[in-house]
Amino acid sequence: MPAIPLLAPETVLLAAGLAALLFELWMPDRHREAALVGACSALAAGLLGVLAGRGTVSLGGSVLAVDMAAQLARASVCAITALFCLWASGASGRTAVSGRAVGLTLASAAPALLAVAARDWLTLVVALEASSLPLLLLLEPPAADHASRTRLVRLVALSGVATMSIAFGVALLLASGPASGVLPAGPLSIAGSSAGGPVGWLGAAMVLAGLLAKLGTAPFDAAARPAFVEAPSSAVGLVSSLPRIAAAVGLARAAEALAPGIEGSGAILYAIGAASLAWGLAAALTERDLRGLAARSGALNAGILLFALGLAGPSGLRAAVFFAVACAAPLLGLMLVASQEGPVLDVVRGLWHRRPVAAVALAVFALSLVGIPPTAGFLGRLYILAGAWKAGATWVAVAGIAASLASAVPFGRFLRASFSSEDAARRAPEVSTPASVAALAVLAAVTVLLGLAAGPLQAVLGLRLP
Amino acid sequence: MSLTPAVALTICAVLFAVGLFGALWRRDAAGLIASLAVTASAATMGLMSVSKWWGGGQGAGEVAALFVAAMAACQIALACALARRQPSAEEAGDEGKVG
Numbered sequence: 001m002p003a004i005p006l007l008a009p010e011t012v013l014l015a016a017g018l019a020a021l022l023f024e025l026w027m028p029d030r031h032r033e034a035a036l037v038g039a040c041s042a043l044a045a046g047l048l049g050v051l052a053g054r055g056t057v058s059l060g061g062s063v064l065a066v067d068m069a070a071q072l073a074r075a076s077v078c079a080i081t082a083l084f085c086l087w088a089s090g091a092s093g094r095t096a097v098s099g100r101a102v103g104l105t106l107a108s109a110a111p112a113l114l115a116v117a118a119r120d121w122l123t124l125v126v127a128l129e130a131s132s133l134p135l136l137l138l139l140e141p142p143a144a145d146h147a148s149r150t151r152l153v154r155l156v157a158l159s160g161v162a163t164m165s166i167a168f169g170v171a172l173l174l175a176s177g178p179a180s181g182v183l184p185a186g187p188l189s190i191a192g193s194s195a196g197g198p199v200g201w202l203g204a205a206m207v208l209a210g211l212l213a214k215l216g217t218a219p220f221d222a223a224a225r226p227a228f229v230e231a232p233s234s235a236v237g238l239v240s241s242l243p244r245i246a247a248a249v250g251l252a253r254a255a256e257a258l259a260p261g262i263e264g265s266g267a268i269l270y271a272i273g274a275a276s277l278a279w280g281l282a283a284a285l286t287e288r289d290l291r292g293l294a295a296r297s298g299a300l301n302a303g304i305l306l307f308a309l310g311l312a313g314p315s316g317l318r319a320a321v322f323f324a325v326a327c328a329a330p331l332l333g334l335m336l337v338a339s340q341e342g343p344v345l346d347v348v349r350g351l352w353h354r355r356p357v358a359a360v361a362l363a364v365f366a367l368s369l370v371g372i373p374p375t376a377g378f379l380g381r382l383y384i385l386a387g388a389w390k391a392g393a394t395w396v397a398v399a400g401i402a403a404s405l406a407s408a409v410p411f412g413r414f415l416r417a418s419f420s421s422e423d424a425a426r427r428a429p430e431v432s433t434p435a436s437v438a439a440l441a442v443l444a445a446v447t448v449l450l451g452l453a454a455g456p457l458q459a460v461l462g463l464r465l466p
Numbered sequence: 467m468s469l470t471p472a473v474a475l476t477i478c479a480v481l482f483a484v485g486l487f488g489a490l491w492r493r494d495a496a497g498l499i500a501s502l503a504v505t506a507s508a509a510t511m512g513l514m515s516v517s518k519w520w521g522g523g524q525g526a527g528e529v530a531a532l533f534v535a536a537m538a539a540c541q542i543a544l545a546c547a548l549a550r551r552q553p554s555a556e557e558a559g560d561e562g563k564v565g
Protein backbone atom coordinates (compact mmCIF):
# COMPACT_ATOMS: atom_id res chain seq x y z
CA MET A 1 0.00 0.00 0.00
CA PRO A 2 1.52 3.35 -1.00
CA ALA A 3 2.40 5.79 1.78
CA ILE A 4 -0.34 8.31 2.46
CA PRO A 5 0.92 11.90 2.34
CA LEU A 6 0.87 13.66 5.67
CA LEU A 7 -1.16 16.53 4.21
CA ALA A 8 -3.81 14.29 2.64
CA PRO A 9 -6.47 15.14 5.30
CA GLU A 10 -6.08 18.89 4.68
CA THR A 11 -6.41 18.35 0.94
CA VAL A 12 -9.58 16.29 1.33
CA LEU A 13 -11.16 18.87 3.66
CA LEU A 14 -10.33 21.80 1.39
CA ALA A 15 -11.69 19.98 -1.66
CA ALA A 16 -14.86 19.08 0.23
CA GLY A 17 -15.23 22.67 1.41
CA LEU A 18 -14.97 23.93 -2.14
CA ALA A 19 -17.52 21.35 -3.27
CA ALA A 20 -19.94 22.48 -0.54
CA LEU A 21 -19.60 26.10 -1.63
CA LEU A 22 -20.27 25.11 -5.23
CA PHE A 23 -23.33 23.13 -4.04
CA GLU A 24 -24.60 26.35 -2.50
CA LEU A 25 -24.07 28.24 -5.76
CA TRP A 26 -25.67 25.73 -8.12
CA MET A 27 -28.10 23.82 -5.92
CA PRO A 28 -28.95 25.96 -2.89
CA ASP A 29 -31.87 23.71 -1.93
CA ARG A 30 -29.62 20.67 -1.57
CA HIS A 31 -27.91 21.77 1.64
CA ARG A 32 -28.58 18.40 3.30
CA GLU A 33 -26.70 16.58 0.58
CA ALA A 34 -23.86 19.08 0.87
CA ALA A 35 -23.71 18.43 4.62
CA LEU A 36 -23.68 14.66 4.11
CA VAL A 37 -20.84 14.96 1.60
CA GLY A 38 -19.05 17.15 4.16
CA ALA A 39 -19.54 14.56 6.90
CA CYS A 40 -18.19 11.73 4.73
CA SER A 41 -15.23 13.88 3.66
CA ALA A 42 -14.34 14.83 7.21
CA LEU A 43 -14.56 11.18 8.25
CA ALA A 44 -12.33 10.19 5.32
CA ALA A 45 -9.88 12.94 6.26
CA GLY A 46 -9.73 11.63 9.83
CA LEU A 47 -9.08 8.09 8.64
CA LEU A 48 -6.40 9.31 6.23
CA GLY A 49 -4.76 11.18 9.08
CA VAL A 50 -4.66 8.04 11.22
CA LEU A 51 -3.33 5.91 8.35
CA ALA A 52 -0.72 8.52 7.38
CA GLY A 53 0.75 8.09 10.84
CA ARG A 54 3.44 10.32 12.29
CA GLY A 55 6.13 12.17 10.42
CA THR A 56 7.62 15.49 9.40
CA VAL A 57 7.07 17.55 6.28
CA SER A 58 8.98 20.62 5.19
CA LEU A 59 7.06 22.62 2.63
CA GLY A 60 8.49 25.90 1.31
CA GLY A 61 10.05 26.88 4.61
CA SER A 62 7.07 25.71 6.62
CA VAL A 63 7.76 22.84 9.03
CA LEU A 64 4.98 20.44 10.01
CA ALA A 65 5.48 17.52 12.37
CA VAL A 66 2.80 15.07 13.48
CA ASP A 67 3.55 13.38 16.78
CA MET A 68 1.20 11.48 19.06
CA ALA A 69 -0.42 14.60 20.56
CA ALA A 70 -0.87 16.18 17.14
CA GLN A 71 -2.41 12.97 15.82
CA LEU A 72 -4.99 12.97 18.61
CA ALA A 73 -5.81 16.62 17.98
CA ARG A 74 -6.06 16.14 14.21
CA ALA A 75 -8.33 13.11 14.58
CA SER A 76 -10.51 15.08 17.00
CA VAL A 77 -10.84 18.04 14.63
CA CYS A 78 -11.93 15.71 11.81
CA ALA A 79 -14.34 13.85 14.07
CA ILE A 80 -15.93 17.04 15.38
CA THR A 81 -16.26 18.40 11.85
CA ALA A 82 -17.83 15.16 10.64
CA LEU A 83 -20.35 15.08 13.50
CA PHE A 84 -21.30 18.70 12.96
CA CYS A 85 -21.89 18.07 9.25
CA LEU A 86 -23.92 14.95 10.09
CA TRP A 87 -26.07 17.00 12.48
CA ALA A 88 -26.38 19.73 9.84
CA SER A 89 -27.66 17.21 7.28
CA GLY A 90 -30.63 16.61 9.58
CA ALA A 91 -31.19 20.22 10.65
CA SER A 92 -34.11 21.95 9.00
CA GLY A 93 -36.42 24.92 9.31
CA ARG A 94 -35.16 27.66 11.54
CA THR A 95 -32.00 25.71 12.46
CA ALA A 96 -31.10 24.80 8.88
CA VAL A 97 -27.43 24.94 7.94
CA SER A 98 -26.67 26.16 4.44
CA GLY A 99 -24.12 24.66 2.05
CA ARG A 100 -22.11 27.85 2.55
CA ALA A 101 -21.89 27.18 6.30
CA VAL A 102 -20.79 23.59 5.68
CA GLY A 103 -18.17 24.83 3.21
CA LEU A 104 -16.86 27.39 5.68
CA THR A 105 -16.70 24.73 8.42
CA LEU A 106 -14.65 22.40 6.24
CA ALA A 107 -12.48 25.32 5.11
CA SER A 108 -11.86 26.12 8.76
CA ALA A 109 -11.05 22.53 9.76
CA ALA A 110 -8.22 22.20 7.20
CA PRO A 111 -6.05 25.03 8.63
CA ALA A 112 -6.87 23.78 12.14
CA LEU A 113 -5.12 20.53 11.18
CA LEU A 114 -2.15 22.55 9.93
CA ALA A 115 -2.00 24.65 13.10
CA VAL A 116 -1.90 21.52 15.23
CA ALA A 117 1.08 20.15 13.28
CA ALA A 118 2.91 23.48 12.86
CA ARG A 119 6.47 23.70 14.15
CA ASP A 120 7.26 27.21 12.91
CA TRP A 121 5.68 30.45 14.02
CA LEU A 122 4.51 31.62 10.61
CA THR A 123 2.54 28.46 9.85
CA LEU A 124 1.05 28.50 13.34
CA VAL A 125 -0.09 32.12 13.14
CA VAL A 126 -1.50 31.93 9.62
CA ALA A 127 -3.20 28.57 10.21
CA LEU A 128 -4.74 29.73 13.50
CA GLU A 129 -6.20 32.78 11.83
CA ALA A 130 -7.39 30.81 8.82
CA SER A 131 -9.17 28.35 11.11
CA SER A 132 -11.07 31.02 13.04
CA LEU A 133 -11.89 33.63 10.38
CA PRO A 134 -14.41 31.57 8.33
CA LEU A 135 -16.26 30.54 11.49
CA LEU A 136 -16.56 34.14 12.69
CA LEU A 137 -18.55 34.78 9.54
CA LEU A 138 -21.08 32.17 10.71
CA LEU A 139 -21.69 34.14 13.92
CA GLU A 140 -23.59 36.76 11.95
CA PRO A 141 -27.14 36.97 13.34
CA PRO A 142 -29.71 36.68 10.52
CA ALA A 143 -31.76 39.67 11.59
CA ALA A 144 -28.92 41.83 12.76
CA ASP A 145 -29.32 45.51 13.54
CA HIS A 146 -26.49 48.04 13.55
CA ALA A 147 -25.60 47.46 17.21
CA SER A 148 -25.32 43.67 16.92
CA ARG A 149 -23.25 44.00 13.75
CA THR A 150 -20.88 46.33 15.56
CA ARG A 151 -20.53 43.79 18.39
CA LEU A 152 -19.57 41.12 15.90
CA VAL A 153 -17.15 43.49 14.15
CA ARG A 154 -15.60 44.12 17.60
CA LEU A 155 -15.08 40.37 18.07
CA VAL A 156 -13.49 40.07 14.61
CA ALA A 157 -11.26 43.09 15.29
CA LEU A 158 -10.13 41.76 18.68
CA SER A 159 -9.45 38.34 17.18
CA GLY A 160 -7.32 40.05 14.55
CA VAL A 161 -5.47 42.09 17.18
CA ALA A 162 -4.74 38.85 19.06
CA THR A 163 -3.16 37.42 15.91
CA MET A 164 -1.10 40.57 15.42
CA SER A 165 -0.01 40.34 19.04
CA ILE A 166 1.36 36.86 18.34
CA ALA A 167 3.10 38.10 15.17
CA PHE A 168 4.67 41.10 16.88
CA GLY A 169 5.63 38.95 19.85
CA VAL A 170 7.44 36.58 17.49
CA ALA A 171 9.32 39.57 16.03
CA LEU A 172 10.45 40.57 19.53
CA LEU A 173 11.50 36.98 20.30
CA LEU A 174 13.59 36.89 17.12
CA ALA A 175 15.15 40.22 18.06
CA SER A 176 16.04 39.01 21.55
CA GLY A 177 17.49 35.61 20.84
CA PRO A 178 19.92 34.11 18.38
CA ALA A 179 18.46 32.52 15.27
CA SER A 180 19.30 28.84 15.22
CA GLY A 181 19.84 28.95 11.47
CA VAL A 182 19.88 25.16 11.26
CA LEU A 183 17.41 23.47 8.91
CA PRO A 184 14.75 22.18 9.35
CA ALA A 185 14.55 24.27 12.54
CA GLY A 186 15.05 27.63 10.78
CA PRO A 187 14.95 31.13 12.24
CA LEU A 188 11.14 31.00 12.68
CA SER A 189 11.16 27.65 14.43
CA ILE A 190 9.06 27.44 17.58
CA ALA A 191 11.36 24.96 19.30
CA GLY A 192 14.40 27.13 18.53
CA SER A 193 12.90 30.23 20.15
CA SER A 194 14.06 31.65 23.42
CA ALA A 195 13.02 34.66 25.47
CA GLY A 196 16.26 36.42 26.35
CA GLY A 197 16.13 39.64 28.33
CA PRO A 198 13.31 42.17 28.70
CA VAL A 199 12.63 42.33 24.95
CA GLY A 200 12.28 38.56 24.83
CA TRP A 201 10.04 38.51 27.90
CA LEU A 202 7.79 41.14 26.30
CA GLY A 203 7.71 39.08 23.13
CA ALA A 204 6.83 35.91 25.06
CA ALA A 205 4.10 37.79 26.95
CA MET A 206 2.59 39.08 23.69
CA VAL A 207 2.67 35.61 22.12
CA LEU A 208 1.08 34.13 25.23
CA ALA A 209 -1.58 36.86 25.39
CA GLY A 210 -2.48 36.40 21.73
CA LEU A 211 -2.79 32.62 22.06
CA LEU A 212 -4.83 32.95 25.26
CA ALA A 213 -7.18 35.34 23.47
CA LYS A 214 -7.67 32.75 20.73
CA LEU A 215 -8.50 30.26 23.48
CA GLY A 216 -11.15 32.56 24.96
CA THR A 217 -9.38 33.02 28.28
CA ALA A 218 -10.40 35.77 30.65
CA PRO A 219 -10.80 38.67 30.03
CA PHE A 220 -11.19 37.96 26.31
CA ASP A 221 -14.37 36.00 26.94
CA ALA A 222 -16.00 39.31 27.87
CA ALA A 223 -15.57 40.42 24.25
CA ALA A 224 -16.95 37.15 22.88
CA ARG A 225 -20.08 36.98 25.03
CA PRO A 226 -22.06 39.87 23.47
CA ALA A 227 -21.53 38.43 19.99
CA PHE A 228 -22.19 34.82 21.08
CA VAL A 229 -25.59 35.48 22.67
CA GLU A 230 -26.89 36.98 19.43
CA ALA A 231 -25.45 34.32 17.13
CA PRO A 232 -26.93 30.99 16.01
CA SER A 233 -26.12 28.38 18.69
CA SER A 234 -24.60 25.85 16.29
CA ALA A 235 -22.15 28.49 15.01
CA VAL A 236 -21.20 29.31 18.61
CA GLY A 237 -20.50 25.60 19.14
CA LEU A 238 -18.16 25.51 16.14
CA VAL A 239 -16.30 28.68 17.14
CA SER A 240 -15.92 27.29 20.67
CA SER A 241 -14.48 23.95 19.56
CA LEU A 242 -12.46 23.78 16.35
CA PRO A 243 -10.21 26.86 16.61
CA ARG A 244 -9.78 26.31 20.35
CA ILE A 245 -8.25 22.86 19.83
CA ALA A 246 -5.76 24.44 17.42
CA ALA A 247 -5.07 27.34 19.79
CA ALA A 248 -4.57 24.97 22.74
CA VAL A 249 -1.99 22.90 20.88
CA GLY A 250 -0.24 26.08 19.66
CA LEU A 251 -0.17 27.42 23.21
CA ALA A 252 1.24 24.14 24.50
CA ARG A 253 4.06 24.16 21.91
CA ALA A 254 4.85 27.83 22.59
CA ALA A 255 4.93 27.24 26.34
CA GLU A 256 7.14 24.17 25.88
CA ALA A 257 9.65 26.27 23.92
CA LEU A 258 9.57 29.53 25.86
CA ALA A 259 8.89 28.54 29.47
CA PRO A 260 12.30 27.00 30.25
CA GLY A 261 14.00 30.31 29.48
CA ILE A 262 11.79 32.32 31.85
CA GLU A 263 12.41 31.98 35.55
CA GLY A 264 9.26 31.18 37.48
CA SER A 265 7.27 30.45 34.33
CA GLY A 266 5.42 27.61 36.04
CA ALA A 267 4.20 29.88 38.81
CA ILE A 268 3.24 32.56 36.28
CA LEU A 269 1.17 30.08 34.28
CA TYR A 270 -0.51 28.79 37.45
CA ALA A 271 -1.35 32.35 38.52
CA ILE A 272 -2.85 33.28 35.14
CA GLY A 273 -4.80 30.01 35.15
CA ALA A 274 -6.21 30.67 38.61
CA ALA A 275 -7.18 34.22 37.63
CA SER A 276 -8.91 32.96 34.50
CA LEU A 277 -10.81 30.35 36.53
CA ALA A 278 -11.96 32.93 39.07
CA TRP A 279 -13.05 35.41 36.41
CA GLY A 280 -14.82 32.79 34.30
CA LEU A 281 -16.62 31.35 37.31
CA ALA A 282 -17.79 34.72 38.58
CA ALA A 283 -19.18 35.55 35.16
CA ALA A 284 -20.70 32.12 34.54
CA LEU A 285 -22.62 31.91 37.80
CA THR A 286 -25.37 34.25 36.57
CA GLU A 287 -25.62 32.96 33.00
CA ARG A 288 -29.04 31.98 31.75
CA ASP A 289 -28.14 31.53 28.11
CA LEU A 290 -26.18 28.50 26.93
CA ARG A 291 -24.34 30.65 24.37
CA GLY A 292 -23.14 32.97 27.12
CA LEU A 293 -22.07 29.90 29.07
CA ALA A 294 -20.07 28.76 26.02
CA ALA A 295 -18.22 32.10 26.06
CA ARG A 296 -17.49 31.84 29.80
CA SER A 297 -16.45 28.19 29.51
CA GLY A 298 -13.53 29.43 27.42
CA ALA A 299 -12.17 31.19 30.50
CA LEU A 300 -12.91 28.21 32.77
CA ASN A 301 -11.33 25.61 30.50
CA ALA A 302 -8.35 27.81 29.67
CA GLY A 303 -7.62 28.09 33.39
CA ILE A 304 -7.31 24.30 33.74
CA LEU A 305 -5.30 24.17 30.50
CA LEU A 306 -2.81 26.68 31.89
CA PHE A 307 -2.40 24.45 34.96
CA ALA A 308 -1.37 21.64 32.57
CA LEU A 309 1.18 23.89 30.88
CA GLY A 310 2.55 24.90 34.25
CA LEU A 311 3.42 21.25 34.84
CA ALA A 312 5.89 21.59 31.96
CA GLY A 313 7.43 18.77 29.97
CA PRO A 314 5.88 16.38 27.44
CA SER A 315 3.36 15.01 29.94
CA GLY A 316 1.96 18.48 30.52
CA LEU A 317 1.65 19.03 26.77
CA ARG A 318 -0.16 15.73 26.23
CA ALA A 319 -2.49 16.36 29.16
CA ALA A 320 -3.25 19.84 27.79
CA VAL A 321 -4.05 18.47 24.31
CA PHE A 322 -6.31 15.75 25.73
CA PHE A 323 -8.11 18.27 27.92
CA ALA A 324 -8.67 20.61 24.96
CA VAL A 325 -10.25 17.75 23.02
CA ALA A 326 -12.26 16.68 26.08
CA CYS A 327 -13.76 20.20 26.29
CA ALA A 328 -14.40 20.74 22.58
CA ALA A 329 -16.68 17.76 21.94
CA PRO A 330 -19.18 18.34 24.77
CA LEU A 331 -19.23 22.08 24.12
CA LEU A 332 -20.19 21.52 20.50
CA GLY A 333 -22.78 18.96 21.56
CA LEU A 334 -24.28 21.36 24.09
CA MET A 335 -24.59 24.07 21.45
CA LEU A 336 -26.20 21.68 18.97
CA VAL A 337 -28.84 20.79 21.57
CA ALA A 338 -29.30 24.52 22.20
CA SER A 339 -29.71 25.08 18.48
CA GLN A 340 -32.52 22.49 18.28
CA GLU A 341 -34.33 23.28 21.49
CA GLY A 342 -33.40 26.86 22.29
CA PRO A 343 -30.46 28.32 24.21
CA VAL A 344 -32.33 30.12 26.96
CA LEU A 345 -33.10 28.55 30.35
CA ASP A 346 -36.87 28.92 30.15
CA VAL A 347 -37.03 27.27 26.74
CA VAL A 348 -35.02 24.22 27.84
CA ARG A 349 -37.46 23.54 30.70
CA GLY A 350 -39.15 20.14 30.47
CA LEU A 351 -36.90 18.90 27.65
CA TRP A 352 -36.87 15.35 29.06
CA HIS A 353 -40.62 15.02 28.52
CA ARG A 354 -40.63 16.08 24.89
CA ARG A 355 -37.23 14.85 23.68
CA PRO A 356 -35.50 12.44 26.08
CA VAL A 357 -32.47 11.75 23.83
CA ALA A 358 -31.63 15.45 23.64
CA ALA A 359 -32.11 15.77 27.40
CA VAL A 360 -29.76 12.88 28.14
CA ALA A 361 -27.23 14.26 25.67
CA LEU A 362 -27.45 17.68 27.33
CA ALA A 363 -26.87 16.03 30.70
CA VAL A 364 -23.78 14.15 29.46
CA PHE A 365 -22.29 17.28 27.89
CA ALA A 366 -22.97 19.43 30.96
CA LEU A 367 -21.52 16.81 33.33
CA SER A 368 -18.38 16.56 31.18
CA LEU A 369 -17.90 20.33 31.16
CA VAL A 370 -18.24 20.36 34.96
CA GLY A 371 -15.86 17.40 35.30
CA ILE A 372 -18.11 14.70 36.76
CA PRO A 373 -17.08 11.07 36.13
CA PRO A 374 -17.20 9.01 33.99
CA THR A 375 -16.83 11.68 31.31
CA ALA A 376 -13.90 12.96 29.24
CA GLY A 377 -13.91 16.25 31.17
CA PHE A 378 -13.36 14.38 34.43
CA LEU A 379 -10.43 12.35 33.09
CA GLY A 380 -8.84 15.42 31.53
CA ARG A 381 -9.01 17.29 34.83
CA LEU A 382 -7.75 14.24 36.73
CA TYR A 383 -4.55 14.03 34.65
CA ILE A 384 -3.81 17.72 35.18
CA LEU A 385 -4.85 18.26 38.80
CA ALA A 386 -3.33 14.98 40.02
CA GLY A 387 -0.13 15.94 38.22
CA ALA A 388 -0.13 19.33 39.93
CA TRP A 389 -0.70 17.69 43.33
CA LYS A 390 2.17 15.28 42.79
CA ALA A 391 4.43 18.17 41.63
CA GLY A 392 3.84 19.92 44.95
CA ALA A 393 1.43 22.59 43.66
CA THR A 394 -1.30 21.56 46.07
CA TRP A 395 -3.13 24.88 45.88
CA VAL A 396 -3.46 24.46 42.12
CA ALA A 397 -5.15 21.09 42.52
CA VAL A 398 -7.48 22.45 45.22
CA ALA A 399 -8.33 25.52 43.11
CA GLY A 400 -9.06 23.37 40.08
CA ILE A 401 -11.33 21.03 42.00
CA ALA A 402 -13.14 23.90 43.73
CA ALA A 403 -13.69 25.75 40.45
CA SER A 404 -14.95 22.62 38.72
CA LEU A 405 -17.44 21.93 41.52
CA ALA A 406 -18.56 25.56 41.54
CA SER A 407 -19.12 25.48 37.78
CA ALA A 408 -21.83 22.90 38.50
CA VAL A 409 -24.08 25.81 39.55
CA PRO A 410 -24.66 27.36 36.12
CA PHE A 411 -24.68 24.04 34.28
CA GLY A 412 -26.83 22.44 36.96
CA ARG A 413 -29.40 25.18 36.43
CA PHE A 414 -29.90 23.98 32.86
CA LEU A 415 -29.83 20.32 33.89
CA ARG A 416 -32.51 20.85 36.52
CA ALA A 417 -34.66 22.78 34.06
CA SER A 418 -34.37 20.17 31.33
CA PHE A 419 -35.51 17.38 33.68
CA SER A 420 -38.17 19.42 35.43
CA SER A 421 -41.80 18.58 34.91
CA GLU A 422 -42.84 22.20 34.33
CA ASP A 423 -44.09 22.77 30.84
CA ALA A 424 -43.17 26.38 30.27
CA ALA A 425 -44.21 28.23 27.11
CA ARG A 426 -41.66 27.60 24.40
CA ARG A 427 -41.27 27.55 20.71
CA ALA A 428 -42.51 24.50 18.88
CA PRO A 429 -39.50 22.18 18.55
CA GLU A 430 -38.26 21.13 15.16
CA VAL A 431 -38.91 17.53 14.16
CA SER A 432 -35.91 15.34 15.02
CA THR A 433 -34.28 13.62 12.11
CA PRO A 434 -32.24 10.43 12.40
CA ALA A 435 -29.10 12.29 11.33
CA SER A 436 -29.33 14.95 14.04
CA VAL A 437 -30.23 12.37 16.72
CA ALA A 438 -27.34 10.15 15.60
CA ALA A 439 -24.86 13.05 15.71
CA LEU A 440 -25.88 13.99 19.26
CA ALA A 441 -25.84 10.36 20.38
CA VAL A 442 -22.36 9.78 18.95
CA LEU A 443 -21.03 12.97 20.54
CA ALA A 444 -22.45 11.91 23.91
CA ALA A 445 -21.08 8.38 23.54
CA VAL A 446 -17.61 9.69 22.63
CA THR A 447 -17.71 12.02 25.65
CA VAL A 448 -18.37 9.07 27.95
CA LEU A 449 -16.04 6.61 26.20
CA LEU A 450 -13.11 9.04 26.39
CA GLY A 451 -13.79 9.27 30.10
CA LEU A 452 -13.45 5.51 30.43
CA ALA A 453 -10.37 5.24 28.22
CA ALA A 454 -7.59 5.73 30.76
CA GLY A 455 -5.92 2.46 29.75
CA PRO A 456 -5.88 3.04 25.98
CA LEU A 457 -4.80 6.67 26.51
CA GLN A 458 -1.85 5.46 28.53
CA ALA A 459 -0.90 3.01 25.81
CA VAL A 460 -1.42 5.36 22.88
CA LEU A 461 -0.55 8.80 24.23
CA GLY A 462 1.62 7.95 27.19
CA LEU A 463 -0.81 9.74 29.50
CA ARG A 464 -0.42 8.38 32.99
CA LEU A 465 -2.20 9.09 36.22
CA PRO A 466 0.55 10.17 38.65
CA MET B 467 18.37 60.70 14.53
CA SER B 468 19.38 57.57 12.63
CA LEU B 469 17.13 54.54 12.55
CA THR B 470 18.62 51.98 14.90
CA PRO B 471 17.03 48.63 15.75
CA ALA B 472 15.93 49.92 19.15
CA VAL B 473 14.26 52.98 17.61
CA ALA B 474 12.50 50.86 14.99
CA LEU B 475 11.14 48.39 17.51
CA THR B 476 10.09 51.19 19.83
CA ILE B 477 8.10 52.84 17.04
CA CYS B 478 6.46 49.50 16.29
CA ALA B 479 5.64 48.95 19.95
CA VAL B 480 4.09 52.42 20.28
CA LEU B 481 2.07 51.83 17.11
CA PHE B 482 0.86 48.49 18.44
CA ALA B 483 -0.11 50.05 21.75
CA VAL B 484 -2.11 52.75 19.95
CA GLY B 485 -3.91 50.14 17.88
CA LEU B 486 -4.59 47.96 20.92
CA PHE B 487 -5.99 50.91 22.85
CA GLY B 488 -8.25 51.78 19.96
CA ALA B 489 -9.51 48.20 19.62
CA LEU B 490 -10.36 48.07 23.33
CA TRP B 491 -11.78 51.60 23.64
CA ARG B 492 -13.66 52.23 20.41
CA ARG B 493 -17.23 51.05 20.03
CA ASP B 494 -17.87 52.03 16.40
CA ALA B 495 -17.05 49.72 13.50
CA ALA B 496 -14.83 52.23 11.67
CA GLY B 497 -12.69 52.84 14.75
CA LEU B 498 -12.36 49.11 15.41
CA ILE B 499 -11.32 48.35 11.84
CA ALA B 500 -8.83 51.23 11.83
CA SER B 501 -7.34 49.97 15.12
CA LEU B 502 -6.95 46.52 13.61
CA ALA B 503 -5.13 48.06 10.64
CA VAL B 504 -2.77 49.96 12.96
CA THR B 505 -1.85 46.82 14.93
CA ALA B 506 -1.30 44.96 11.67
CA SER B 507 1.03 47.71 10.50
CA ALA B 508 2.97 47.47 13.74
CA ALA B 509 3.35 43.70 13.45
CA THR B 510 4.41 43.92 9.81
CA MET B 511 6.95 46.68 10.51
CA GLY B 512 8.30 44.72 13.47
CA LEU B 513 8.92 41.64 11.33
CA MET B 514 10.56 43.74 8.62
CA SER B 515 12.80 45.42 11.21
CA VAL B 516 13.85 42.06 12.63
CA SER B 517 14.62 40.79 9.16
CA LYS B 518 16.75 43.88 8.36
CA TRP B 519 18.88 43.79 11.51
CA TRP B 520 18.75 40.18 12.70
CA GLY B 521 17.72 38.22 9.64
CA GLY B 522 21.20 37.41 8.34
CA GLY B 523 19.95 37.82 4.77
CA GLN B 524 17.65 34.83 4.99
CA GLY B 525 14.53 36.87 4.21
CA ALA B 526 12.34 34.96 6.66
CA GLY B 527 11.11 38.18 8.25
CA GLU B 528 10.05 39.66 4.90
CA VAL B 529 8.13 36.52 3.99
CA ALA B 530 6.43 36.51 7.39
CA ALA B 531 5.58 40.20 7.01
CA LEU B 532 3.96 39.48 3.63
CA PHE B 533 1.81 36.75 5.11
CA VAL B 534 0.84 38.89 8.10
CA ALA B 535 -0.13 41.73 5.79
CA ALA B 536 -2.26 39.37 3.70
CA MET B 537 -3.95 38.07 6.83
CA ALA B 538 -4.67 41.58 8.00
CA ALA B 539 -6.23 42.38 4.64
CA CYS B 540 -8.56 39.38 5.00
CA GLN B 541 -9.52 40.37 8.55
CA ILE B 542 -10.26 43.95 7.53
CA ALA B 543 -12.22 42.84 4.49
CA LEU B 544 -14.34 40.51 6.64
CA ALA B 545 -14.94 43.21 9.25
CA CYS B 546 -15.95 45.74 6.58
CA ALA B 547 -18.28 43.24 4.95
CA LEU B 548 -19.97 42.44 8.27
CA ALA B 549 -20.30 46.12 9.12
CA ARG B 550 -21.99 46.99 5.84
CA ARG B 551 -24.10 43.92 5.09
CA GLN B 552 -27.87 44.32 4.98
CA PRO B 553 -29.89 41.11 5.60
CA SER B 554 -32.52 40.09 3.08
CA ALA B 555 -36.17 39.89 4.10
CA GLU B 556 -35.96 36.08 3.86
CA GLU B 557 -33.00 35.91 6.22
CA ALA B 558 -34.66 38.19 8.73
CA GLY B 559 -37.20 35.46 9.55
CA ASP B 560 -34.68 32.68 10.24
CA GLU B 561 -33.64 33.10 13.87
CA GLY B 562 -31.38 30.12 14.28
CA LYS B 563 -30.38 29.50 10.68
CA VAL B 564 -26.66 29.28 10.11
CA GLY B 565 -25.01 30.65 6.98
